[in-house]
Amino acid sequence: MANIDISVVIPVYNSEECLEELAKRLTEVLEKTGLTYEIILVNDGSADNSWGKITDLCEIHSTVKGIKLRKNFGQDNAIIAGLNYATGASIIIMDDDLQHDPADIPALLDGLEQGYDVCYARFSIKKQTWFKNFGSWFNDKVANIVLKKPKGVYLSPYKAVKREVIDEIIKYDGPYPYVDGLLFRVTANITQVPVMHHERFAGKGNYNLRKSITVWLKLATNFSVFPLRIATYVGFLASCIGFLLAIFFIIQHFVVEGAPAGWASTIVSVLFLGGIQLISIGIIGEYLGRLFLQHSEAPQFVVENVVEK
Template sequence: MGSSKSSCRLSIVVPVYRSAAILPELVRQVHAAMADEGWASEFELLLVNDCSPDDSWAAIRTLAHAHPFVRGISLRRNAGQHNAIMAGLRNVRGRYVVVMDDDLQHPPSEVADLIRALESGFDVCYTRYRNRQHAVWKQLGSRFNDWVATLLLSKPKNLYLSSFKAMRREIADEVVKYDGPYAYVDGLILDVTQSITSIEINHQARYEGESNYNLRRLVSLWMKMATSFSVFPLRVAIYLGFSLGILSVLMVLFIVVAKLAHPDFPEGWASLIATVLLVGGIQTLCIGMVGEYLGRTYLKINNKPQFVIGTTTWAEEEGHE
């Protein structure tokens, strides 16, 4: 199967990392769900190997050889979930595009409902989870990210930015115009359209193994959101500096008045140290925030790539012809 942009009804993009044992069952369930809808010959499943250290790429190659609807992309180095999704979006051929995880917590049987929401006129459809199967700390982290997205990205308060979603092809085409090194797909979608809805689905337990997301990855995701799509953190730094300036003036006036009224007014070593530490901590935080913005700008100017494709299953097939 070549890489031409010939049209099909649906493209399903799945970033893959440490999921070699899950992929055969994922492919089976996706094909069964599409067959139930009569779409067995109208879809493609695009599996993006994010430089997984296990045998995921070998599994993808085997599945692509056995199933014409499976197409694989292998990245030369780990790019992260959202950058891997961008690699997939750049190679889709369907009129509609679904993004889902590789662990089968997102039921393939729900894909049809996502597509029907798009066919009803919406540009994008997200999912909301019933009986969420994630660990408590991850649920709390997701709630925090949701709150931050509402604050920074003007996200509707009742919209949950889940990783299981569908969009029209023209929305995907707009999203991939972003060429910065740190992609945040949901932020790009919110920049492109406000025609967004959501459906409720059952959230399943992970088919095998443990989640690849940890606290470090969640913090990294938050930083992408905060520094790639909003200057709000910089404005907070300005407000903090302005507020501390006013507080400093008030403290000086208080000390002068107190000393004049009470000559024996004691010098406060503890309060002085506390104030110095507070001001120093906030200054360091603000400098770090500015540095984060400058660092990302520097990497963008130097054309740091979102991802580097090593090979694809269709390129390998053409090479053997």
């Protein structure tokens, strides 16, 4: 293993317009540290010319390594792929669009120097769409319950992690990795530093509703049985409501003239209970599906090519 001080791992998806400036700023910052470093760009099945840009950067910079995945596996899978190739004593994980300023890397590394295993970047104001902000907020609330995350810690995609922690989390071989969840499984020795969040340098963001739901499902079903417990509680509550309604209709039949409106109450009950049953079955199916894929050895990622100077 090479004697590298810092590895910067960046998942890349449809960001060809950002990569040249990203490599330039990273190089400027990392050169000033006086430490040895490598920049690992993981192309996660981009539809644009991101891989062409990465190969060009590898020819220019001896410190840049390009990894091409055979298809789009997802952000966390791409990060895990990069971590498997990282050799640094400290690892920086960041996005590819320069909303994470490379100039903040020394502050993150200082957090590790103070003895912490993980140092998150905390953004007071995030310059992104309201929908993405809402998704981040909701995911944070779920993490408080599922991961027992301290409420003051923000799960930022921009962070610094010690080598020993990385060595532990890459042991996870399931097909649905969630990096922050794995970090909290390994250590509670975590801090954060305040930094600025910036506008995307170029192009359009790739965040959408499907990705938001995917992140939530990874968090909820990979690290907790909490959703199953919710389904149990809701099922119990629905049973109680059904029992009370049955008593109400019986009393109404004997006390009030005329029988209760049968079709309306029946349809409401069927829709209510049927919806709960379908949600519960879906949650159970999500768990079973993930178990099936893990035991069938579905890959986290498949590397097509690795390029470096």
